[in-house]
Amino acid sequence: MYKQGLYPITAKTASAKGIFDITVLCPEIAELASPGQFAQLLAPGYFLRRPISICGIDKTAGTIRMVFEVRGEGTEALSRLNVGDNIDIMAPLGHGFTKFEGKAVCVGGGIGVPPMLGIASLYGSDAAVITGFRNAAAVILQEDFKSAGCETILCTDDGSAGIHGFVTTALEEYLQSKKADIIYACGPTPMLRAVASTAEKYGVHCEVSLEQRMACGVGACLGCACKIMRDGREQFLHVCKDGPVFDAKEVRFDG
Ligand SMILES: Cc1cc2nc3c(=O)[nH]c(=O)nc-3n(C[C@H](O)[C@H](O)[C@H](O)COP(=O)(O)OP(=O)(O)OC[C@H]3O[C@@H](n4cnc5c(N)ncnc54)[C@H](O)[C@@H]3O)c2cc1C
Ligand code: FES
Numbered sequence: 001m002y003k004q005g006l007y008p009i010t011a012k013t014a015s016a017k018g019i020f021d022i023t024v025l026c027p028e029i030a031e032l033a034s035p036g037q038f039a040q041l042l043a044p045g046y047f048l049r050r051p052i053s054i055c056g057i058d059k060t061a062g063t064i065r066m067v068f069e070v071r072g073e074g075t076e077a078l079s080r081l082n083v084g085d086n087i088d089i090m091a092p093l094g095h096g097f098t099k100f101e102g103k104a105v106c107v108g109g110g111i112g113v114p115p116m117l118g119i120a121s122l123y124g125s126d127a128a129v130i131t132g133f134r135n136a137a138a139v140i141l142q143e144d145f146k147s148a149g150c151e152t153i154l155c156t157d158d159g160s161a162g163i164h165g166f167v168t169t170a171l172e173e174y175l176q177s178k179k180a181d182i183i184y185a186c187g188p189t190p191m192l193r194a195v196a197s198t199a200e201k202y203g204v205h206c207e208v209s210l211e212q213r214m215a216c217g218v219g220a221c222l223g224c225a226c227k228i229m230r231d232g233r234e235q236f237l238h239v240c241k242d243g244p245v246f247d248a249k250e251v252r253f254d255g
Pocket of ligand 2: 213214215216217218219220221222223224225238239240241
């Protein structure tokens, strides 16, 4: 079940160059939302909505938080909205992460990091969060993960902050010495493919959040098909309705 309406932006900050962090007062959406789900945001002047992950949910305050990068015209128009402006939101959409007992490792790459905050916060000190960015200037959300009690392992491609290298190497090193019961991941497809294969190698269950171009966002247009192996056969499912979170073993990353 989702809601659609106009809701006021109550906070807005620039997290890094071209990356905006907004909080929206929408109690009926906050009440329904869970980590890993997403919102379809209508940018002023555009017909198609843009999918953005729900990064934080405060059911008491009735707010949701979203962090997005300006990629094209739609997100550029969204970035021009300010505190006090209303934003047209359809949410919560899709199938989010499953919470398990035990220790979690959350792996995020670039703008795939925000969806990790909600699920990592549910684990608190039982979560290690491995995040990767291009460089120090692109790093976001580290203080939020620390405030939630999570262990943080920061990687950058150029070594300008944290470990010089990729999250996939850091994940492998982590699993060599520490136990994990579940791995969650969101980021570029090559990263997800590598995380899925490392999880399989170490026998750890893994859920990945896929990002696919979308139109309707509710399973009506077939615009977001992805190849999934389920019930012993390959099938095309909707990232918007059946995902965006899938069991990594089911995803055919080549499809
Ligand atoms: C389930 C889901 C959750 C997402 N969560 C976030 C989030 O939390 N923060 C965030 O910044 N972005 C997120 N995205 C990506 C975001 O939806 C796109 O960046 C946005 O729709 C681009 O719109 P635009 O009009 O600005 O750009 P366009 O002009 O439409 O495209 C600009 C560039 O972005 C690429 N792009 C367009 N749509 C997508 C997409 N769906 N996924 C990846 N690349 C795309 C295009 O190929 C192009 O290179 C998410 C996408 C999905 C499907
Ligand atoms: S975006 Fe329309 S079916 Fe998924």
